[in-house]
Amino acid sequence: MSYKRKLISLGIAASMLLGTGMPVSAGQGDNAAPVLLQDVLDTDGSQNDNGGLTIQYVDSLDEIELLLPAQVEITELPQPEAEVALPKIGTQVDPAELNASRMLNRTRSIADGSLADYIETDGGSKTYSVSLAGGQYLQVRLDLPDDEDIDYDLYILDKNGKIVAYSQYGSYLNGSAGTVSESTGYMVPLNAPLETYYIYVWSADGFSSTLPFTVNFAISIPGEYDAYEISANSRSNDNSTEASTIPVSIDTVELLGRNIHSPIDIDWYKIEVTPSSNYSKLILALSTLSSNACTFEVYTNTGSPAYHFLQKVPITNGELNVQTGTYYIMVKNTAAVFNSNDIQDYTLLIESQSIPDGIIITGLVGSESSSSAYVAYPGFAARFRSESPHPVYITGLVYSQVGDNQYASANTEVTGIYFNSYWYSQNNEDWAFSYGNAVTNASGEFTVSVVPGYVYGQYVLYHLMSIQYRDSVEFAVQVSNDPSLMDSEIAWLMRIEFTG
Numbered sequence: 001m002s003y004k005r006k007l008i009s010l011g012i013a014a015s016m017l018l019g020t021g022m023p024v025s026a027g028q029g030d031n032a033a034p035v036l037l038q039d040v041l042d043t044d045g046s047q048n049d050n051g052g053l054t055i056q057y058v059d060s061l062d063e064i065e066l067l068l069p070a071q072v073e074i075t076e077l078p079q080p081e082a083e084v085a086l087p088k089i090g091t092q093v094d095p096a097e098l099n100a101s102r103m104l105n106r107t108r109s110i111a112d113g114s115l116a117d118y119i120e121t122d123g124g125s126k127t128y129s130v131s132l133a134g135g136q137y138l139q140v141r142l143d144l145p146d147d148e149d150i151d152y153d154l155y156i157l158d159k160n161g162k163i164v165a166y167s168q169y170g171s172y173l174n175g176s177a178g179t180v181s182e183s184t185g186y187m188v189p190l191n192a193p194l195e196t197y198y199i200y201v202w203s204a205d206g207f208s209s210t211l212p213f214t215v216n217f218a219i220s221i222p223g224e225y226d227a228y229e230i231s232a233n234s235r236s237n238d239n240s241t242e243a244s245t246i247p248v249s250i251d252t253v254e255l256l257g258r259n260i261h262s263p264i265d266i267d268w269y270k271i272e273v274t275p276s277s278n279y280s281k282l283i284l285a286l287s288t289l290s291s292n293a294c295t296f297e298v299y300t301n302t303g304s305p306a307y308h309f310l311q312k313v314p315i316t317n318g319e320l321n322v323q324t325g326t327y328y329i330m331v332k333n334t335a336a337v338f339n340s341n342d343i344q345d346y347t348l349l350i351e352s353q354s355i356p357d358g359i360i361i362t363g364l365v366g367s368e369s370s371s372s373a374y375v376a377y378p379g380f381a382a383r384f385r386s387e388s389p390h391p392v393y394i395t396g397l398v399y400s401q402v403g404d405n406q407y408a409s410a411n412t413e414v415t416g417i418y419f420n421s422y423w424y425s426q427n428n429e430d431w432a433f434s435y436g437n438a439v440t441n442a443s444g445e446f447t448v449s450v451v452p453g454y455v456y457g458q459y460v461l462y463h464l465m466s467i468q469y470r471d472s473v474e475f476a477v478q479v480s481n482d483p484s485l486m487d488s489e490i491a492w493l494m495r496i497e498f499t500g
Contacts, residue, residue: 112218112263112338119152119201120209128199128215134192137225139218139238140199141264142182145211148173152213154182155200164197167239170309171205172302180299180310180330183266185229185236190222218262224343225261240299240308240328243268248282248352255348260294260331263338267331271350273322278400278407279352282320284329290344292335299328356409356479357401361487362445364475365393375492377459384475384491391449392418394436396477396487398444408444413437413480416448420473420493422456437480448477455495470494 117126132138142154151171155163167182174180186197199215228237228244235242246253246269258267271282286296298320303309310328313320320327331348366373366386376382386392394416398409416436423432431453438448457469476488 111220112216114214114216116212116214117201118209118212119203119207121203122205122207123203124207125200125202127201129196130199130217130219131194132188132197132219133194134188135190135222137185137187137220137222137229138197139185139220139236139262139264140183141216141238141266142167142201143214143216144171144179144181145208145213146173146178147171147206147208147211148179150206150208150211151204152182153202153204154184155202156184156186157198157200159196161198165236168204168307169240170303170307172309172311174310174312180240180312183238183264185238187230187234187236216264218264220262224340225265226257226259226345228258228267229261229265237268238266240268240270240301240310240330241306243270243328245269246271246329246350248277248279248350252352253350255350257345258331258348259290259343259345260288260292260333261343262340263333263335265333269329269331269348271322271327271329273324273327275324277322277324278354280322280355281353281411282322282327283349283351283353283411284315284318284320285349285351286331286346287349288344288346290346291339291342292333292344294331294346295334296348297330297332299330300325301328351411353411354400354407354409356398356412356482356485359396359398359414359477359479359485359487361394361396361475361477361489363395364489364491365395366390377461377492384489385470386452386491386493388452388455388493388495391451392475392491393447393449394475394477395445395447398440398446398479398485408440408442410440410442410444412440412444412446414440414446414448415478415480416450417476417478417488418450418452418473419476420453420456420471422458422471423453446477450475452493455493457495466499467497468494469497 115128119126130138138156140154140156142152144150144152148171153169154167156165158164165184165186167184169180169182171179188195188197199217201213201215231237231242231244237244246255248271255269259265260267273279284296284298286294288294298313298315299310300313301308302311308328313327329348331346364373364384364386366384367390368385368387373384373386374382375385396414398412398414400407400409414437416438418434420432423429434450434452436448436450438446440446452473455469455471458471459469461468461470470492471494473491473493474488475491476486478484478486
C-alpha cells in the first residue's frame with residue numbers, strides 16, 4: 001500500500017507545477033509535435049464523426065506553459081462537501097418510460113478510446129489536451145500498473161491550469177484484480193465556448209519505464225447520461241468520494257433511472273452501517289435490458305474520507321455480510337463491445353436481512369385438529385399432542401428490536417428441532433432428534449416441519465380396544481446462525497396399538 005504525497009496534504013506550492021519554469025516532468029519534455037489520437041476516436045479513419053473532437057498528446061507541462069499567462073498556478077484541490085442524499089429512491093421512476101424516451105429517434109455520438117504511456121521519474125507526469133464545447137461531458141479512467149509501490153493520480157485541468165476534477169485513490173492491490181482505477185469526470189458548463197482542457201497524470205509515488213498506465217476517455221453530450229451522473233455539487237459520481245448515500249433500513253431499496261452510458265462510466269454508491277442498524281446482511285441484485293452488460297463490486301475504504309484506499313469485499317451470490325462501517329458499491333460496464341445506441345437503465349435492488357433479536361413459536365400443527373390438539377391428562381396441564389410418525393409443523397416469528405420498536409426479521413434461516421429425552425438417555429440420537437429448516441418471509445414468519453421418531457411409551461393409558469403409549473417431548477425452533485435465540489414447547493407424542 002502506498003501512502004502518497006498529496007497535493008493538498010503537503011501543500012505543494014502551485015508554482016512547482018505550472019508557470020515557474022521548473023518542469024514537473026524533468027527529462028520528459030521534447031519538441032516533438034503533438035500526436036493526434038484520431039485513430040482512437042474514429043475507428044473508420046474519418047476525422048469528423050465525433051463533432052471534430054480530438055485529443056492531443058503533450059509530452060510535458062512545458063507545452064502547457066506556452067499556452068498560459070505567466071505565473072498561472074494550479075489551484076488547490078477542492079475540499080469534500082456535505083453529503084448529498086439520493087433523490088428518488090423507490091418506484092417513482094418508470095424505467096420503461098425513461099428508456100423509451102431516451103431511445104426515441106436518437107443517434108448517439110460518444111467519443112471514446114484509450115492510450116498507454118509511461119512515467120519514468122518519481123514525481124513525474126504526463127499531460128494530454130482535449131477540446132471541449134459547452135455541455136460536453138468528459139470522463140477519464142486511469143488504469144494503473146499492478147504494483148503497490150506505484151501510485152499515480154488523475155486530474156482534469158481547464159485552460160488556465162485550474163483543477164476542475166480529480167481522482168486520488170491510494171494504491172491498494174486487490175489480488176489479481178489489481179488496484180482500483182482512478183476515475184473522474186467533468187461536465188463543461190452549457191454555454192461555455194470551445195476551449196482546451198487537459199488530462200494530467202501525476203506520480204504521487206513511484207514510477208516505471210516498463211509498466212505502462214492506460215488513459216481511457218469518453219466524451220458525451222447531455223441526454224446521454226442520466227440525471228444522477230452529476231451530483232448537486234457539480235461533481236461526477238465516477239469517483240467513490242462522490243458516492244451517493246443509499247438509505248438502507250428494513251425494506252428493499254430499488255434504484256431506478258440510472259444507466260451506464262459510456263464504456264468507462266462508473267456509478268458509485270455507499271451504504272453507512274451504524275451500530276443502530278438493524279441488519280447484518282445485504283442481498284444485492286443488478287439487472288438491465290441493455291445489451292451492454294453491467295456488474296457491481298463492493299469495497300471498503302481503509303484510508304481517509306478524502307483519500308480512499310479501496311479494498312474489495314468478497315461477495316457470494318450477491319450476499320454481503322456487513323458490520324459497522326461504510327460500504328462502497330461500484331456499478332460498471334462489462335460489455336466487450338459497447339453499443340452506444342442501446343443505453344438503457346439498470347435496476348439495483350438492495351435487500352436487508354435484519355439482525356434477529358428473538359424468535360417465538362406461534363403454533364403447532366400435527367395429526368389432530370386444532371380443537372383437540374391440546375389435551376390435559378391427569379396431573380398435567382394441557383399440552384399439544386400429535387401421533388407419530390405424522391409430521392409436526394411449527395409456525396413462528398423472528399423479530400429484531402430497535403429501541404422500543406419491533407421489526408420483522410425477513411430472510412432469516414431457522415431450524416426446527418424435535419427432541420425425545422428418553423431416547424437421548426439411551427444414547428439413541430436417531431430417535432432422539434429430528435430437524436427441519438425454513439426461511440422467514442417478508443413479515444418474519446416461518447413454517448418448519450419436523451418428523452418425530454418412534455414413541456417408547458414413558459406413559460401408558462389402557463383403553464377397552466387399544467393401548468396409548470406416549471412420551472413427553474419437546475418441539476423447538478432457533479435462529480440457525482445464532483442458536484442462543486430459541487423458543488420451545490413441551491408436548492405429547494403418542495402411538496396407539498389396537499388390541500381388539
